[in-house]
Amino acid sequence: xxxxxxxxxxxxxxxxxxxxxxxxxxxxxxxxxxxxxxxxxxxxxxxxxxxxxxxxxxxxxxxxxxxxxxxxxxxxxxxxxxxxxxxxxxxxxxxxxxxxxxxxxxxxxxxxxxxxxxxxxxxxxxxxxxxxxxxxxxxxxxxxxxxxxxxxxxxxxxxxxxxxxxxxxxxxxxxxxxxxxxxxxxxxxxxxxxxxxxxxxxxxxxxxxxxxxxxxxxxxxxxxxxxxxxxxxxxxxxxxxxxxxxxxxxxxxxxxxxxxxxxxxxxxxxxxxxxxxxxxxxxxxxxxxxxxxxxxxxxxxxxxxxxxxx
Amino acid sequence: xxxxxxxxxxxxxxxxxxxxxxxxxxxxxxxxxxxxxxxxxxxxxxxxxxxxxxxxxxxxxxxxxxxxxxxxxxxxxxxxxxxxxxxxxxxxxxxxxxxxxxxxxxxxxxxxxxxxxxxxxxxxxxxxxxxxxxxxxxxxxxxxxxxxxxxxxxxxxxxxxxxxxxxxxxxxxxxxxxxxxxxxxxxxxxxxxxxxxxxxxxxxxxxxxxxxxxxx
Numbered sequence: 001x002x003x004x005x006x007x008x009x010x011x012x013x014x015x016x017x018x019x020x021x022x023x024x025x026x027x028x029x030x031x032x033x034x035x036x037x038x039x040x041x042x043x044x045x046x047x048x049x050x051x052x053x054x055x056x057x058x059x060x061x062x063x064x065x066x067x068x069x070x071x072x073x074x075x076x077x078x079x080x081x082x083x084x085x086x087x088x089x090x091x092x093x094x095x096x097x098x099x100x101x102x103x104x105x106x107x108x109x110x111x112x113x114x115x116x117x118x119x120x121x122x123x124x125x126x127x128x129x130x131x132x133x134x135x136x137x138x139x140x141x142x143x144x145x146x147x148x149x150x151x152x153x154x155x156x157x158x159x160x161x162x163x164x165x166x167x168x169x170x171x172x173x174x175x176x177x178x179x180x181x182x183x184x185x186x187x188x189x190x191x192x193x194x195x196x197x198x199x200x201x202x203x204x205x206x207x208x209x210x211x212x213x214x215x216x217x218x219x220x221x222x223x224x225x226x227x228x229x230x231x232x233x234x235x236x237x238x239x240x241x242x243x244x245x246x247x248x249x250x251x252x253x254x255x256x257x258x259x260x261x262x263x264x265x266x267x268x269x270x271x272x273x274x275x276x277x278x279x280x281x282x283x284x285x286x287x288x289x290x291x292x293x294x295x296x297x298x299x300x301x302x303x304x305x306x307x308x309x310x
Numbered sequence: 311x312x313x314x315x316x317x318x319x320x321x322x323x324x325x326x327x328x329x330x331x332x333x334x335x336x337x338x339x340x341x342x343x344x345x346x347x348x349x350x351x352x353x354x355x356x357x358x359x360x361x362x363x364x365x366x367x368x369x370x371x372x373x374x375x376x377x378x379x380x381x382x383x384x385x386x387x388x389x390x391x392x393x394x395x396x397x398x399x400x401x402x403x404x405x406x407x408x409x410x411x412x413x414x415x416x417x418x419x420x421x422x423x424x425x426x427x428x429x430x431x432x433x434x435x436x437x438x439x440x441x442x443x444x445x446x447x448x449x450x451x452x453x454x455x456x457x458x459x460x461x462x463x464x465x466x467x468x469x470x471x472x473x474x475x476x477x478x479x480x481x482x483x484x485x486x487x488x489x490x491x492x493x494x495x496x497x498x499x500x501x502x503x504x505x506x507x508x509x510x511x512x513x514x515x516x517x518x519x520x521x522x523x524x525x526x
Contacts, residue, residue, distance in 0.1 A: 022332065077469040115469065118502075119502070119505075121349055121352045121353065121502045121505075122349050123349065124345060124348045124349045124352070124506075125344070125345045125346050125347070125348055125349065125446050125450075128345040128348065129344055129345045129346075146419050166440075167440075168440035168441060168443070168444045169414060169440065169444070171444070172410055172414075172444040173407070173410065175406075176406040176407040176410050177407065179403065179406050179407070180399075180403045180404065180407070183400070183402060183403040184399070184400070184403055193469075198451040198457070199450055199454055199457060202402075202406040202409075202449075202453055203346070203406075203446050203449055203450045203453060205406040205410065205449070206406075206410070206444045206445060206446055206448075206449045207349070207446060208349040208353075208446075209349070209352060211444065214441075214444070215441070227416050256401070268514075271517070272342075272344065272345050272509075272513055273510050273513035273516075273517060274510070275345070275510070276345070276506050276507065276509050276510025276513055277506075277507055277510035277511070277514075279503070279506050279510075280499075280503045280505075280506030280510060281503070281507070282506035283502050283503040283506060284498045284503035285498075287501075287502070287503060288498040291497075291498070304340045
């Protein structure tokens with residue numbers, strides 16, 4: 001029955017078909033491959049179950065109809081165009097939005113434009129008093145890496161529990177707690193050389209660059225604390241190493257105790273007073289370059305969004 | 311009845327107190343000699359919302375009251391803790407938490423003492439009290455007194471002098487910052503750079519009193 005229908009439907013409507021002489025009489029067998037082996041298998045199983053020929057024909061017709069529906073659906077899916085990325089159109093931001101985005105980017109750039117030491121004036125005590133050569137600067141860097149982000153995350157976690165109360169005490173004690181394993185680790189790394197840091201090593205637990213966040217009233221998430229802690233650590237370490245190496249070079253003419261100059265050009269650089277002066281000069285140069293870059297970016301935004309007042 | 315030797319002892323004690331306080335105010339100023347608390351100082355002098363006395367009154371009181379506690383911690387608590395600690399845990403790892411606890415206890419006492427101030431001043435000082443406690447000048451002074459093995463009188467005098475010295479530094483830097491706001495100062499030096507250079511020059515002047523080395 002199915003073959004009969006297929007044979008009828010396969011003939012073109014108004015076009016006679018010549019039958020070849022050698023063509024076999026039961027040509028409907030060539031149409032059978034249109035039914036998939038799965039359909040045939042299903043019909044065979046139905047016959048084996050002792051169903052009547054009518055039932056077998058009915059099930060076979062249903063299976064063929066399902067297959068036909070699937071084959072019709074498949075080309076439709078194939079024809080349907082794949083989802084393509086939307087063409088990149090220029091963002092329709094207003095000038096105010098673009099300027100706000102630029103300001104946010106500047107604020108988030110803790111390495112250069114909003115460096116915690118050179119721009120915000122944090123962490124000055126250990127840098128001025130202790131980072132007088134490369135070795136001490138390296139110790140301070142390691143301490144900052146181990147202490148800053150962990151303190152910030154622990155303090156934020158505790159503040160979530162305490163409802164953001166007693167922030168200064170929570171931050172200071174978090175740093176003091178983190179300091180215990182950090183000190184043990186640093187002692188294993190640096191040994192007795194750690195004693196040259198004097199009071200400035202334990203004093204780092206209340207250094208504003210470590211616990212500055214205690215002054216902010218809004219409570220950040222732990223993930224955000226991690227991200228900002230890493231950013232601050234990178235900016236702090238860059239500043240510490242820059243100042244430490246430069247002071248050693250100027251004071252002793254060496255870099256990590258390797259002779260570079262025959263004589264120290266500015267012995268005062270090893271003292272806190274020299275540290276203040278040198279840090280002030282570096283901060284001035286840092287600020288000048290940073291301000292020039294910010295000015296350039298602001299002019300760029302102004303030109304790009306000149307036609308958009310709002 | 312007081313004897314001559316008792317009078318001399320009292321006089322020596324007062325003289326020692328004054329000498330150590332003056333030493334801490336000028337010769338070993340926490341800001342100019344050791345750069346302790348300088349980050350907070352620069353923020354404080356640039357903050358129009360916080361007046362100098364609002365921040366420095368709690369600093370002086372906390373330093374004065376925490377110094378004897380720090381001495382007691384060094385003399386009585388530290389040996390006990392050292393004996394109780396396991397071998398792998400050095401006492402130096404616990405120094406911040408011990409001396410921070412001294413400062414926090416002093417903060418609690420100062421919070422109560424501030425009740426004697428008029429209501430308007432009391433609220434302002436109490437607002438700054440936690441920030442004044444968790445600062446490098448307070449913890450640094452406690453650690454320094456312990457490192458120097460100061461006795462009770464010397465520790466108290468040095469703590470009081472450090473607090474007054476911090477006030478002195480704030481007043482000097484505040485005045486200098488006001489003058490450094492002039493248009494004659496190049497734009498790149500305004501703000502933090504000029505403040506640092508100004509403090510550096512003042513610090514250089516301190517060297518005329520104590521020489522180039524400072525105790526750590």
